[in-house]
Amino acid sequence: xxxxxxxxxxxxxxxxxxxxxxxxxxxxxxxxxxxxxxxxxxxxxxxxxxxxxxxxxxxxxxxxxxxxxxxxxxxxxxxxxxxxxxxxxxxxxxxxxxxxxxxxxxxxxxxxxxxxxxxxxxxxxxxxxxxxxxxxxxxxxxxxxxxxxxxxxxxxxxxxxxxxxxxxxxxxxxxxxxxxxxxxxxxxxxxxxxxxxxxxxxxxxxxxxxxxxxxxxxxxxxxxxxxxxxxxxxxxxxxxxxxxxxxxxxxxxxxxxxxxxxxxxxxxxxxxxxxxxxxxxxxxxxxxxxxxxxxxxxxxxxxxxxxxxxxxxxxxxxxxxxxxx
Amino acid sequence: xxxxxxxxxxxxxxxxxxxxxxxxxxxxxxxxxxxxxxxxxxxxxxxxxxxxxxxxxxxxxxxxxxxxxxxxxxxxxxxxxxxxxxxxxxxxxxxxxxxxxxxxxxxxxxxxxxxxxxxxxxxxxxxxxxxxxxxxxxxxxxxxxxxxxxxxxxxxxxxxxxxxxxxxxxxxxxxxxxxxxxxxxxxxxxxxxxxxxxxxxxxxxxxxxxxxxxxxxxxxxxxxxxxxxxxxxxxxxxxxxxxxxxxxxxxxxxxxxxxxxxxxxxxxxxxxxxxxxxxxxxxxxxxxxxxxxxxxxxxxxxxxxxxxxxxxxxxxxxxxxxxxx
Numbered sequence: 001x002x003x004x005x006x007x008x009x010x011x012x013x014x015x016x017x018x019x020x021x022x023x024x025x026x027x028x029x030x031x032x033x034x035x036x037x038x039x040x041x042x043x044x045x046x047x048x049x050x051x052x053x054x055x056x057x058x059x060x061x062x063x064x065x066x067x068x069x070x071x072x073x074x075x076x077x078x079x080x081x082x083x084x085x086x087x088x089x090x091x092x093x094x095x096x097x098x099x100x101x102x103x104x105x106x107x108x109x110x111x112x113x114x115x116x117x118x119x120x121x122x123x124x125x126x127x128x129x130x131x132x133x134x135x136x137x138x139x140x141x142x143x144x145x146x147x148x149x150x151x152x153x154x155x156x157x158x159x160x161x162x163x164x165x166x167x168x169x170x171x172x173x174x175x176x177x178x179x180x181x182x183x184x185x186x187x188x189x190x191x192x193x194x195x196x197x198x199x200x201x202x203x204x205x206x207x208x209x210x211x212x213x214x215x216x217x218x219x220x221x222x223x224x225x226x227x228x229x230x231x232x233x234x235x236x237x238x239x240x241x242x243x244x245x246x247x248x249x250x251x252x253x254x255x256x257x258x259x260x261x262x263x264x265x266x267x268x269x270x271x272x273x274x275x276x277x278x279x280x281x282x283x284x285x286x287x288x289x290x291x292x293x294x295x296x297x298x299x300x301x302x303x304x305x306x307x308x309x310x311x312x313x314x315x316x317x318x319x320x321x322x323x324x325x
Numbered sequence: 326x327x328x329x330x331x332x333x334x335x336x337x338x339x340x341x342x343x344x345x346x347x348x349x350x351x352x353x354x355x356x357x358x359x360x361x362x363x364x365x366x367x368x369x370x371x372x373x374x375x376x377x378x379x380x381x382x383x384x385x386x387x388x389x390x391x392x393x394x395x396x397x398x399x400x401x402x403x404x405x406x407x408x409x410x411x412x413x414x415x416x417x418x419x420x421x422x423x424x425x426x427x428x429x430x431x432x433x434x435x436x437x438x439x440x441x442x443x444x445x446x447x448x449x450x451x452x453x454x455x456x457x458x459x460x461x462x463x464x465x466x467x468x469x470x471x472x473x474x475x476x477x478x479x480x481x482x483x484x485x486x487x488x489x490x491x492x493x494x495x496x497x498x499x500x501x502x503x504x505x506x507x508x509x510x511x512x513x514x515x516x517x518x519x520x521x522x523x524x525x526x527x528x529x530x531x532x533x534x535x536x537x538x539x540x541x542x543x544x545x546x547x548x549x550x551x552x553x554x555x556x557x558x559x560x561x562x563x564x565x566x567x568x569x570x571x572x573x574x575x576x577x578x579x580x581x582x583x584x585x586x587x588x589x590x591x592x593x594x595x596x597x598x599x600x601x602x603x604x605x606x607x608x609x610x611x612x613x614x615x616x617x618x619x620x621x622x623x624x625x626x627x628x629x630x631x632x633x634x635x636x637x638x639x640x641x642x643x644x645x646x647x648x649x650x
Contacts, residue, residue, distance in 0.1 A: 058510075059505070142512055145509050163489075165489040175474045175476075175477045180475070182474075184474075
């Protein structure tokens with residue numbers, strides 16, 4: 001069974017022999033240096049903005065807990081995607097920054113709540129004790145709630161010098177990415193499928209919702225506040241959905257192939273807990289192939305944009321496909 | 326020590342002998358019938374809108390869990406206040422309805438999460454098993470998260486025919502009412518103060534944040550989307566802060582005086598768990614006096630509005646002061 005047949009919610013992927021995986025890799029190597037710098041500069045900007053968005057104030061404990069997870073040094077994939085999409089359609093970084101921060105707050109909330117004993121019961125996250133291990137379960141639940149509401153407040157209060165209808169559209173988009181038909185929907189189906197046999201359509205539902213939706217919303221919201229045309233926004237939505245799924249396929253692969261120390265979280269856990277993963281359903285090699293195909297399809301969606309301007313998102317697809325942690 | 330001295334964050338309350346408590350009560354009786362009808366009509370409208378906002382769709386379990394708590398027949402105090410404030414400043418009910426629903430989603434989220442074993446560990450809510458008792462802790466955490474994000478999505482997607490800058494302002498207001506300096510801030514200080522001696526300033530912080538902030542935001546957001554002038558919005562903010570605190574003082578009193586059966590939740594729990602409450606710090610009689618004073622101060626803030634138009638909010642203050650459950 002080919003990977004593309006299992007991908008009902010993503011556009012059918014055609015094998016394109018003229019863009020072999022090798023070329024895909026070479027392009028990645030050519031632009032690696034500049035992209036690393038781009039990522040580092042944007043990640044620093046996002047980190048500073050997040051630090052400023054959640055100052056250490058009264059009540060101390062909740063803000064310590066929020067900052068503990070929010071400023072733990074994640075890769076800032078969602079915020080950087082948000083900014084890159086905004087800049088691609090002609091918007092300014094400062095316009096996207098509050099939205100970018102919001103995507104990271106939401107992502108952090110989902111990690112804190114997913115790690116809880118009543119959910120995945122994880123002790124380690126990014127090489128540190130999980131939030132509830134450090135602050136207690138009650139504080140961890142509340143820190144997640146506070147980050148989620150702050151995300152929306154932050155967008156509404158800080159996105160200035162932009163037509164306000166764009167802000168409203170972005171909030172609706174982001175809200176739907178989190179809720180019962182987004183992140184939460186994916187997590188609930190994931191929990192329900194644990195220890196059960198699941199087919200590809202269920203696995204794809206889980207990953208499209210648990211991972212891809214928020215990445216998609218990050219890109220789409222960036223393009224909306226940046227003033228992108230509807231057609232461009234929808235093209236970027238397809239791009240983001242591919243790299244969202246790609247992100248999860250790579251995550252599944254890394255979970256099998258990397259040790260706990262390298263990954264900074266409890267590795268091999270998905271296999272032990274009999275959770276459905278791509279390597280388990282497809283085998284490791286097919287999962288790798290599927291990842292490459294998703295990366296290529298994502299890059300295809302960028303072809304109508306100016307190549308230089310689309311370079312960050314282009315490199316992002318490569319980066320996500322080839323990341324090691 | 327008089328109650329007003331302990332009320333640093335609420336305007337100083339002056340005893341006003343010309344409006345005795347008796348008069349306060351008589352007014353309540355005079356308008357009771359119409360108000361009951363008003364409440365019933367609005368509550369029905371809100372219930373229908375909530376039912377429509379969270380249809381039973383895939384994934385079923387999360388939507389069942391959300392609906393279980395959201396449609397459990399609460400008094401809909403926050404949504405009705407939101408609509409009443411919108412109408413008072415000249416807005417239409419339909420304009421406020423998405424916001425009104427959002428306030429109830431947020432309130433429900435806070436109840437679901439507060440009831441969790443790692444928080445208040447409550448088994449009963451509104452006479453039924455709490456959400457985690459019915460659906461499990463993992464689903465309860467996620468249902469709360471989904472309701473919180475849906476609240477913001479719902480406002481953004483459904484508040485149409487209104488200048489979009491008002492929608493953005495309302496979202497910022499509501500977000501700040503939930504977060505680490507709102508609901509969550511109140512809950513965290515409440516948890517930290519359990520089993521400890523707290524003074525009035527801490528007790529007031531807890532109640533102003535845990536209860537009053539969301540009531541305040543409900544009223545303020547209604548007034549904002551209704552097109553209220555800044556001065557009117559700020560007057561209504563003061564009104565709402567008073568009835569918010571009043572709501573909690575009455576809640577504390579009811580917890581002492583009512584049985585579990587009448588209240589639909591585990592009564593006397595605050596006393597048993599050595600939680601700080603107004604009756605415990607002031608004594609029951611002083612707490613009752615404080616409640617009456619807060620009600621009068623709230624009504625004072627409505628004096629500059631047309632009396633007929635302000636009748637619902639006027640009655641609301643009486644209703645909250647005199648409610649039995």
